[in-house]
Structure formats: C-alpha cells, structure tokens
Amino acid sequence: MSAVLRIESVSRAFGGVYAVRDVSLTVAEGETRAVIGPNGAGKSTLFNLISGHLVPDAGTVSYGPRGQWRRIDGLPPHARARLGIAIVFQGARLFGGMTALENVMVGAHARTRHGFLAGALRLPGQRREEAEIRADALAALERVGLREWAHRAADVLPLGQQRSLQVARALCARPRLLLLDEPASGLRAAEREALAQLIEGLREEGLTTMLIEHDVAFVARLADRVSVLDLGAHIAEGTPEEIRADEAVLTAYLGEGVS
C-alpha cells in the first residue's frame, strides 16, 4: 500500500519540555491508524503538527495523496485544509451564533471555488455551489445522526453531539486525511456504536483516518494499525494484536489498568 503521510523525526517542545520528541511514522493510503498513549503522551500535539495548528521545532511532515508528495510542515492550517486534511478537535470547537447546518457548511470552505465577492454579490455560479454545499452538509448531518438538529443553534447541542457535529463539519470538506481526536469521549454507548459504524463506513470508502482513542476495544475493532506514544516518543507500532502483546506498551500503561 502506498503512503499518504510521512512524519520524519518531528519534535516539538513547550517551555523546554518535549511534547513530541523525534517521532517518525508513516500512514498508508486508506488505512485507519489509531494513536494511543497515556495522558500527556503528545497525541494531540502530534495531530496539531499534522493539521498545522502547531509548527515543529525540528523534523518534517510530508503529505502525498495519490503519490503527489510535498512537505507541509511550513504551511499554515488553512492551506493544509485545502490539501484535504481535516481535523476534529478534542474540545467543542464550533462556530457559535450559527446553526448546526451553517457550521457544517462552513466546513466546506476548504473546497469552495467561488471567491469572496461572488459570494457577497450572490452570483449564479456561487449560488449553485452554495446549494450543492447545503445538500452535502445535510447529508453529512444525516450521516452523524444530527439531521433533525440542522436548524438549531450549534452551541445548545449536548457535548457529545457537538463532537459529532465537528465530525460532520470535517466530512463536508471531503477530506483525504481525517484526524479524529478522541471522537468517542462523552458519547453514550449507542452513540459510540454509531460512530464506530461511521468510521468503518469511511474506511470502506477508502478514507485515510487517524484516530486518538483510549478505549482498547474501540481501537481493536477499528484500527488497521496502532501507534503508541509515551512521553512524546513513538514507542511502538503494529497491528492491534501486536500492540497488546508489546512489552514497552504494557510498561507505559502500567498503573492505568489497561491490559
């Protein structure tokens, strides 16, 4: 399988403390990659280095959908979004004062062709595009089970639904690489199941997904491969079965009750 993301010797420190230290990993096209590790292992930092919200102190991040490789570690986040990288943050990072549907529609910004003026003047081409985006946004809401919330204010949604709304917003961008930072936290059992099925569906469609998750059963079910971070270092990588048997991983998790 060809690769889509290559991270080489990436480090990032905050105030002299390494959050991510000399991490190298490669993600294959169409793969679902879980990133696990104890709290403070640097998982979210790693995602932010991929999305561009953080810049590495050292190392390179290269992105190559369909073999078109380019270094992206110098690009700002909006430029990376336009290359097809979408992220769902751990916290509820929604656009307040807008409906759920509008939030998802803004998610399509990365692939809009029509410029600012066309939108402000509501030129015909832009209106057509806006109608398409609206349809896509409704479909994305349907997919995460929020169709009936479309016209409600996004900030009144329960926390779990706000996360799902972020997933819909990311899907509306039609990404090539989807980063999900603990998408299942705060969800009830039925909602977790729905999310798992959604992620499975995305894998069947060939979408490359990276997933930060604590729940071992969830990871074992969804992930093709697992990367384990501990204290900023990439200590192990393999299939979920291999990782379960890995000595270094067990040591890292000791005391967390995971076996």
Next chain:
Amino acid sequence: MSDFLQYLISGLAVGCGFALLASGLVTIHRVTRVVNFAQGMFAVVAGLTAGSLLSAGLPHGLAEVAAVAVAGAAGLLVGLIATGRRGTSAQSALIVTLGLGFVAYAVEIMIWGDNPRSHPGLGGSVQFAGAFVQKQSFLVIGVTAVVFAALWLFFNRSYPGKALSACASNPYAARAVGIDVTRMGLVAFALGGMLGGTAGVLLTPMLPISYNSDVLLITNGFAAAVLGGLNRPGPALAGALVLGVAEAMVAGYYEAAYQTVVALALMLAIMIWQSSRRTALQEETAR
C-alpha cells in the same frame, strides 16, 4: 416644538454618522477581535479627501465614492500593519491602531493643514412640520438605513458573511476548515475603513472636520459599539442614535461646547454598566 423636531432630526442624522463609524468598529472586532482605535481616522481621511476631490472638479457622487475607497485602502493598510504578522495578539494590535491614529494626524496635517474643512453636501433644507431640516440629514439617515440592512444581510444571510463570523467565533477551528483567518481580518479592516469613510463623507457637510475630529467620532462610535458588546450592529445603531440626539439637544438648548462632555459621560456610564456584564470588551481586557 419645531426647534425640538429640528434638533431631533439633525441629532438622528449625526447619530447615523456615529452608527456608521460604530458599524466599522463592530465589523473589525467581530472578525479580528481587535478594537480599532484608528476608526475615526477613516472618517477624517474620507471627509477631507472628498473635499479635495470636489474642489479638484470631480462631480458629486464620484468624489464621495472615491473618498470611501481611499478610506477602505486606509483600512486595509491599518489592518496589514496591525494584524499582518501571524500570531499578533488582539491587544497588541489595539495599541498599534492607536499609534497609527496619531501617525495619521501628521500625514493629514501635511496634506490638508490643521484648519477645519468642509465640503458642500446635499444643499438646502426642507420645511418639515414647522422645522427647517437640512436635506443632508435625510441623505445620511437614508444611506445609514441601507448600509445597516446590507450589513445584516451580509453577516446573516450570505456565505462569506458566515465565513467572516466563523473567524471571530473560533479562529482555531476556522483555520482547520480552510479559512485564511489573517486574510479575512484584512477584508474586515477594508470593510471597516469603507464604513468609517462613509460616515466621514456624509458628516463633513454638517460638521466641518479637521485632523483631530477623529476624537469626537471615535468617542461616540466606540460608546455606541460598546452597547452591542462590540459585536452586534443593531445595538450599536440604537446607541449611536441616542448619543446623536442627546448631543443635538444639549447643543440646541444649552451649549454646543458641552456635547462632547455628554458623549463622554454617556460612554462612561455605558461602559460601567456593561462591565458588570460579561462582554466582549471585558474578555478583551481580561485576556
């Protein structure tokens, strides 16, 4: 009674000018979270530019539109200097806009001198229920109504308006969905410049302006904008109209010299009242 009506309408007109200025502040703050203290400068630059263009022989309409465009360019320039560098905080940008406002004094004095200037607007007045009202007043009120309706449509009904609002609401997530937040901020600054410029072009025929007229304008515009937490054009419009009318009444029945004092007192009262609530301004200073 006719005096009252006359003061009322001219007060509303001046209030509309303040409202336009305030809407520029609101637009910029809404998108960038920067309180732009150079906002009054846009009005002064546009007012003085319109006067110069008219004396150079440009016809009415064209001169005013060109002056508003110049103010838009000034807005873009202020935005570039204050927020162009990635990672500039809203607070340091605020200080930069304050500094730019003073730099602009020097430039304005170099170009136009330091005497108040005016240019003819819509000349003449109409008799209206026993009061003589300048036609320019009606023009200001009409333009303001149209501008506010357009702003409302833009921010609430158009896709680019949503994208602009998204920047202010959550810049972090806005970047993640592919919005160039810095560029959107510059768009807001240019728009804010044009709104301030519109205020200047419309007010100058009623109140002659000089380089330091921005103090009066920003005082009133800021007081009005604060009423809407610096984010909502509607309350800003209401606040600006109250200020305009109150000042016209003070100037009409008492003494014109007191009208700035009234504006300042009202602004302080609004700010003290607002500071007991959680407002954008409070968050700004607390960060």
